[in-house]
Amino acid sequence: MKTEKLKLTHTNPHNIFIPNLVYKPFADKKMSRVKVELIFNNIKLDFYAAIKKDKISGDYKMMISKQKQKELGLSLGDEFEIQLFEDTSKYGVEMPEELEAVLMSDCDAYEIFESFTAGKKRSIIYGVIRYKTSQQKIDKSLIMCENLKRGNHEPIKMFKLE
Template identity: 30%
Template sequence: MKSQTIKAPILKFESDAWSYYVAIPKKIGDQFIDGKDRRIVCTINNSTPIHSALMPKGEIYSVYVKKDFMKKYGIAEGDEVTVQLEKDTSEYGKPIPESFQVLLDQDQEGNNLFHSLTKGKQRTLIHLVGKVKNVESQLAKGLAIMHHLKEANGELDFKRLNVLIKEYNNRK
């Protein structure tokens, strides 16, 4: 399956954990699932692609849509949008910032510890680095992550990691 395009409204969850989603019919979503792998790339109204997962929700799948994304693209709850789905075949299920890839390439021990983590934890760390746009801040976060992985022998402790990130940010 190459890609699939549907029209669907932006809906609101009845939960505080997530705000908005697009409903994907089960018949369409099933085409993108490979075993336990539900990772997709979703493009809404020709916007920036969203690396996401098809989340089971009764007789449909949902694709989460963040408030800041909706604001950026002028989308509101109830708006009908064009959704293009493709299978995410990337290594991590989201793009890795170049600055973090350079650190992984230069630090074999850190690279090995990073790759010993689950794909979900790898994505979380990639997200931490990539959510800041400033390359210096990305490098500081990346260095803190590598330091933490070595210090904790590959066991993630997010409280300790956050302390290290603050320390590395203050070194600038």
């Protein structure tokens, strides 16, 4: 399931508004997360996002970080292309291969990870994604697994040695 490519104008510094008619097929299927493709000035950015109904306009909205806006060079008033796709990923975000490999090698940590809510799993995944090198991702994944097994499930402390 996907939308047609749509041209929108960037009108809000924090959100992108999706017209009700465009998002309706997703809403009818109770989908609150989608894969997004944004294109501006021949730069393409793919990511996953939560979509919520805006109480004021009745349209749907998704947050867009300053970092993503900067990557695209997108400013208020700019027109960009967007296309939404059904989120078929297991976690609502791409799992880094380093984290997946570490979890697959540690059954106890994997079981604990899988027992968490979808949002908590995404938080852990984003916690690993933020590291730049593959080695850093592996190191932090190993620390996180040890902390999970010790019962330390606090996001702030999960990637630190204790």
